[in-house]
Amino acid sequence: MSEVDGSAFAPWPLTALDVPALRAAGRRPVPLRQFVLKVHSRCNLACTYCYIYQGRDRSWRDRPARTAAATMRRTAERIAEHVHRHELAEIRVDMHGGEPLMTGPGTVLEYADAVRSALPAGCTAHITVQTNGTLLTDRTLERLSAARIRVGLSLDGGTAALNSRRTDHAGRSSWPAASRAARLLADRPDQYAGLLCTIDLATDPAKVYHSLAALRPPSLDLLLPHANWSTPPPGLPTGAPRTARAVPYGDWLATVFDLWWDGRPDGPHLRIRLFTEIIALLLGLPSTTESVGLSPSAALVVDTDGAIEQVDSLKTAYEHAPATGLDVFHHTFDQALDHPGVAARQLGADGLAATCRRCPVVRVCGGGNYTHRYRVGSGFRHPSVYCADLEHLIRHIARRLDAALPSRDSVTLPDRGSFSQADKGFRS
Numbered sequence: 446m447s448e449v450d451g452s453a454f455a456p457w458p459l460t461a462l463d464v465p466a467l468r469a470a471g472r473r474p475v476p477l478r479q480f481v482l483k484v485h486s487r488c489n490l491a492c493t494y495c496y497i498y499q500g501r502d503r504s505w506r507d508r509p510a511r512t513a514a515a516t517m518r519r520t521a522e523r524i525a526e527h528v529h530r531h532e533l534a535e536i537r538v539d540m541h542g543g544e545p546l547m548t549g550p551g552t553v554l555e556y557a558d559a560v561r562s563a564l565p566a567g568c569t570a571h572i573t574v575q576t577n578g579t580l581l582t583d584r585t586l587e588r589l590s591a592a593r594i595r596v597g598l599s600l601d602g603g604t605a606a607l608n609s610r611r612t613d614h615a616g617r618s619s620w621p622a623a624s625r626a627a628r629l630l631a632d633r634p635d636q637y638a639g640l641l642c643t644i645d646l647a648t649d650p651a652k653v654y655h656s657l658a659a660l661r662p663p664s665l666d667l668l669l670p671h672a673n674w675s676t677p678p679p680g681l682p683t684g685a686p687r688t689a690r691a692v693p694y695g696d697w698l699a700t701v702f703d704l705w706w707d708g709r710p711d712g713p714h715l716r717i718r719l720f721t722e723i724i725a726l727l728l729g730l731p732s733t734t735e736s737v738g739l740s741p742s743a744a745l746v747v748d749t750d751g752a753i754e755q756v757d758s759l760k761t762a763y764e765h766a767p768a769t770g771l772d773v774f775h776h777t778f779d780q781a782l783d784h785p786g787v788a789a790r791q792l793g794a795d796g797l798a799a800t801c802r803r804c805p806v807v808r809v810c811g812g813g814n815y816t817h818r819y820r821v822g823s824g825f826r827h828p829s830v831y832c833a834d835l836e837h838l839i840r841h842i843a844r845r846l847d848a849a850l851p852s853r854d855s856v857t858l859p860d861r862g863s864f865s866q867a868d869k870g871f872r873s
């Protein structure tokens with residue numbers, strides 16, 4: 446067995462999930478709605494926590510730095526084929542790297558044009574480029590705007606000190622250039638897609654929140670560092686029984702939630718996606734992100750060589766963990782939907798560990814991010830390594846929401862009273 450097939454690392458779902466049996470039983474795949482297209486596989490920064498370049502999967506080294514025109518055209522044709530087959534009225538296209546603006550906006554513009562030109566009439570592509578901002582100029586923004594491409598920025602906070610982990614290959618701070626990009630984007634609210642911020646427990650959550658809000662993004666994604674049971678997150682003790690476990694990430698996020706919630710309606714108009722998703726789920730709506738909730742994942746990645754991959758965050762699990770063995774030159778996206786790793790992320794509660802299926806907050810938590818459930822040798826059918834933190838945050842938000850709603854609309858969650866003693870002490 447090669448490392449590429451991954452079955453020694455993740456027997457669930459790679460060998461244990463019988464996709465043909467699922468299909469025979471009538472479980473249909475959910476069409477893709479989001480295509481993450483790699484434009485450039487290198488980056489001008491060397492952030493200390495980067496899950497692509499510091500992760501276990503090093504496959505980026507063997508791929509072309511820049512996506513070739515032929516790969517763009519073939520990817521666009523495959524997207525159009527999928528859209529046509531499933532009669533999709535709109536799709537989301539996210540241009541990623543590395544740093545997608547490494548060689549200027551040309552490749553991004555070319556890729557966007559290839560996709561839009563291939564799409565059937567009646568389908569709208571919402572295209573965003575996610576950048577570290579260091580190469581962003583007014584002229585680049587102009588060109589991206591003319592092509593109806595929105596821009597998302599990755600920052601860890603709104604000060605130089607909060608971005609100390611985001612440095613270039615010589616160890617120089619990215620903040621002077623990145624903060625200039627944040628100012629440029631703040632003056633272009635229609636083009637500004639939002640900020641991505643990876644949580645660092647060493648930072649003060651209030652400083653992070655207030656400094657990022659001051660940059661006037663329309664939305665903010667607060668991301669838990671990608672980690673799993675075999676490579677736990679910084680500062681998270683995973684050995685203790687669950688009920689005795691500290692919840693540092695839950696506390697950090699709950700602090701930001703209170704600042705955000707209590708600042709409304711007079712505070713900054715800022716959508717914090719993790720919070721709005723949890724609130725929506727508590728109110729009985731479906732989720733639109735893989736981080737929480739039970740909605741099927743509808744996203745795939747196309748790398749610079751045309752390889753069809755699962756989500757990038759899986760790079761933190763093991764070598765080639767995101768691989769499907771498929772590529773746009775030889776395979777359709779419908780074939781990719783039958784890969785066990787892709788099918789597993791569309792199973793909702795049926796794809797979760799037994800502990801999660803019995804959990805009183807499962808409808809909201811959904812077992813957390815798929816990547817965070819991994820354990821070497823067994824795979825992805827475990828609760829999230831952030832399990833206790835997620836439950837802490839969800840219950841905190843439910844209490845705050847409950848207090849704000851008329852009593853007839855209560856969102857009170859059941860407690861863990863029905864859990865067995867074994868459940869209460871589970872380690873994974």
Ligand code: SF4
Pocket residue numbers: 800801802804805806807810811812813828829831832833835836
């Ligand atoms: S809180 Fe823990 S047990 Fe409950 S669904 Fe989330 S990860 Fe699973």
